[in-house]
Amino acid sequence: MEIEEYYSREEWMRFKAKADQVETPSLIVSLGIIRRRFEELLTFFPYAKIYYAVKANPAKEIIELLRDLGSYFDIASIFELDKVLSLGVSPDRISFGNTIKKEKHIKYAYDKGVRLFVTDSKPDLHKVARSAPGADVFVRLIVDGSETADWPLSFKFGCHPDMAYDIIVEAKKLGLNPIGLSFHVGSQQRDIGQWDDALTKAKYLFDLLEGEEKIKLKMINLGGGFPAHYIQKTNETKEYASEISRYLHDNFGDDVPQIMLEPGRSLVGDSGILTTEVVLVARKSNSNLTRWVYIDAGKFGGLIETIDESIKYPIHVERDGKREQVVLAGPTCDSMDILYENNKYELPVNLEMGDRLYFLTTGAYTASYSSVEFNGFPPLKVHFIE
Ligand SMILES: Cc1ncc(COP(=O)(O)O)c(C=O)c1O
CATH class of the missing domain: 2.40.37.10 (Lyase, Ornithine Decarboxylase; Chain A, domain 1)
Known part of the structure; x- marks a missing residue:
């Protein structure tokens, strides 16, 4: 393995200079690389809102950097929420992206001003409706990219499209604002086509809900799954972006919904x-x-x-x-x-x-x-x- 396959000489020298000063084991993080990855994502997906998946690396320095670059944040718990808020991020830049959450934590987030929640089941939806009245919700679909993802997210999250349909109809009845759908095709997903399969399902639901229920969804969260550079090669993020943009237009024509991304690994890996x-x-x-x-x-x-x-x-x-x-x-x-x-x-x-x-x-x-x-x-x- 040649270091130059992964880092420029100058980048490596900077890492090495720091590494020489510290005890092992130590993780050395280059904020410059994160800045570049974020700017690349903005360039490749100019139409998307980027919600950094804080779980990937919740270091204060990274949150501050991304805050200043205008990022939004995907949080998994009220503890990540507190951290992000304490660093001056306003609640309208935060999505509560965990389908598994205590009702009192939903209320806590709501009281702090968070108005965007994911869900994938009716019991969770009811908790959100009770403790975050009127909030925006999006429903996570099950997708199976496990064969081609290095770190699959399996069937623990998401629901079948039939159930997503029911949840959206129910959300509306409960006074919530169902805005769209999400999926995560698996972390370090090597097969870009997985996004196409997921978007086809999403489009089917968009059409069905509009036709049968007059509910017009307006947002799709394409998740994480974008790659970092490990031993097994993947396409570059640019290639992911151009293919996914094509799938969006193939599926939705000129009526492409608002797009959220939730990158973790590809931003900071x-x-x-x-x-x-x-x-x-x-x-x-x-x-x-x-x-x-x-x-x-x-x-x-x-x-x-x-x-x-x-x-x-x-x-x-x-x-x-x-x-x-x-x-x-x-x-x-x-x-x-x-x-x-x-x-x-x-x-x-x-x-x-x-x-x-x-x-x-x-x-x-x-x-x-x-x-x-x-x-x-x-x-x-x-x-x-x-
Ligand atoms: C809800 C959610 N969003 C985003 C991510 C980030 O995914 P990745 O690191 O593949 O970009 C994860 C990872 O577990 C996740 O659970």
């Missing part, structure tokens, strides 16, 4: 490098040829998306020479704390304890996932550079 240190290199028997490389960050220290070896981070090491396959594992006393065992990474034969391994593209879903005290290890530290 590339911005981070997780700097780790080799704690131990060992073998399991005198004759066993496989080296086990244990490092100071693992599944509980920010690299949870290596579950099932789903996300394959590019790993950089500053040693040349012959490489051999290894098993890579984290530092905790839990046997599931193995990062890559089936996908064998090749690391230099002369790798030594104390060497650093740099996990590229770790800006999303790392720090926020790291445990608070498992085995006594503190949460992953995050440092920022421009």
